[in-house]
Amino acid sequence: MSNLRIIKYPGAKGVLVPEIKRVFLRSGKLRFVDALGGSGAVSLNLDAGETVYNDLNQDLVNIFNVIKWNPDAIESALSVLASFLKNGHVKNPGKGTARDPVKLIRSRMPPMTREEEMAIRAIYGFSATFGGMGSTYATEAEKSVGRYIEKTLKDFPKISKRVFTWEIKNLDFRALVEKYNTEESFFYFDPPYPGKTWYNQNFSHQDFKDLRGLFPSIKGNYLMNLEADDKHLLEMFGKPTFVKSYRNANGKFQAMERPLRVKAFYTNVQYPGTST
Numbered sequence: 001m002s003n004l005r006i007i008k009y010p011g012a013k014g015v016l017v018p019e020i021k022r023v024f025l026r027s028g029k030l031r032f033v034d035a036l037g038g039s040g041a042v043s044l045n046l047d048a049g050e051t052v053y054n055d056l057n058q059d060l061v062n063i064f065n066v067i068k069w070n071p072d073a074i075e076s077a078l079s080v081l082a083s084f085l086k087n088g089h090v091k092n093p094g095k096g097t098a099r100d101p102v103k104l105i106r107s108r109m110p111p112m113t114r115e116e117e118m119a120i121r122a123i124y125g126f127s128a129t130f131g132g133m134g135s136t137y138a139t140e141a142e143k144s145v146g147r148y149i150e151k152t153l154k155d156f157p158k159i160s161k162r163v164f165t166w167e168i169k170n171l172d173f174r175a176l177v178e179k180y181n182t183e184e185s186f187f188y189f190d191p192p193y194p195g196k197t198w199y200n201q202n203f204s205h206q207d208f209k210d211l212r213g214l215f216p217s218i219k220g221n222y223l224m225n226l227e228a229d230d231k232h233l234l235e236m237f238g239k240p241t242f243v244k245s246y247r248n249a250n251g252k253f254q255a256m257e258r259p260l261r262v263k264a265f266y267t268n269v270q271y272p273g274t275s276t
Contacts, residue, residue, distance in 0.1 A: 004155050004162070006063065007126035008148065009039030013190055015246050016225060016263065017045045020188060024048065027221040027269045029186035035173045036190050039126075040064060044162055051162075054169040054176050059122040061170045064163050066119040071160035073112055077120045078153050080108045085146035127152075173207075177214050189224035212237055221269045228262035240264035 003014040013020070020042055024032060032048035034040075037055045055061055067074055084104050101124045102117045112120070128145040152159075169176060177187065189211060192203045215222060226233050228243050245260045 002151075003041065004044040004159055005039060005041055006044070006067070006152055006159055007039050007123055009041070009126060013038075013225070014041040014045060016244075017042055019244055019265070020223060020225075021046050023223050023265075023267055023269050024186050024188075027186050029220055030184045031180065031182075031186065031220075033176065033180050033185050033187045035176055035187050036192070038190065040163075042188060042190070043166065044159060047162060050167075051165065052167045052169060052176075052180060053163075054171055054173070056170065056172065058170060059118065061168060062115055063119045063122055064166065064168050066115050067160050067163045068166065068168065070113075070116060071156070071164070073116050074119060074123075075153065075156050075160070076109060077105050077112065077116070078123070078149055078156065080105045081120070081124065082146060082149045082153055085149060123152075124149075174210060174214070177218065181217070181219050183219050185218075185220040187218060187220070187222040189222065191224070191226070193227065208233065208236060215266075215268070218268070221267065223265060223267040223269065226264045226266070228264040234264060237264075237266055241267050 003017065005014065024046065031050045031052065032043070032046060033052040033054070034043045035054055037043055037053040038057075038060065040053060040060075043051050043053050053064060081101050081104070084101070100121075102112075102120055105120065106112075124145075127148050169179075171179070173189070180187075191208065191211065211224070224237075226237065226240075228234070228240070234240070242265050243262055244265065245262050247260060
């Protein structure tokens with residue numbers, strides 16, 4: 001069974017979900033706090049009893065808030081958008097070729113709220129642009145955006161059902177830990193790749209230092225993953241609790257250059273295969 005997802009997004013961690021779920025279940029905690037939630041790929045597929053989704057990107061937070069409180073409007077708009085895409089009425093973004101999907105949708109639907117329109121534009125933008133970066137140009141690889149939207153529509157009832165149970169926040173990770181730092185909380189940290197310009201909010205050297213400094217104060221449990229070949233970060237955080245290799249699915253050329261991606265995991269949960 002394929003993972004649930006609402007958008008394409010750089011660095012989405014759907015492939016890591018089985019390992020994350022294994023550690024979370026082993027912890028026995030009640031609350032899963034997705035501190036740097038991004039595309040929601042982990043929270044959507046972990047299906048925890050209590051989920052806190054958090055991100056600083058207001059476009060992402062708005063997508064999930066609208067799905068939570070008015071899923072019918074988003075599902076209807078995506079259905080209209082899928083129809084336009086199938087008939088070739090919406091072109092990929094890039095150098096003047098894009099048509100505003102909301103303008104087309106308005107001709108087939110009752111008026112949407114500003115937040116609903118923003119959510120649709122963001123979903124389309126992430127799904128249609130290069131690597132799911134939201135604002136960059138499209139390439140030939142992205143011309144299957146119609147199929148991507150159709151897959152989202154097929155899964156939408158499950159997506160909206162799960163998102164409805166979430167607590168959705170738009171906080172700095174430091175404030176989030178302070179707010180939810182109880183023995184019942186399990187924090188998951190997936191920091192932005194350092195040195196990349198993919199995200200609206202990147203992590204600075206100080207952000208990583210502050211994150212490292214939070215770990216000893218966490219009353220419940222935590223799990224963080226990093227790229228295992230980032231020597232600078234591994235020096236900062238020390239020896240990982242464990243490492244795992246995954247097939248590189250980030251495009252054919254990248255996969256040939258780097259067939260495996262190795263992730264370093266840090267956690268204070270003890271379970272077979274760890275040495276915390």
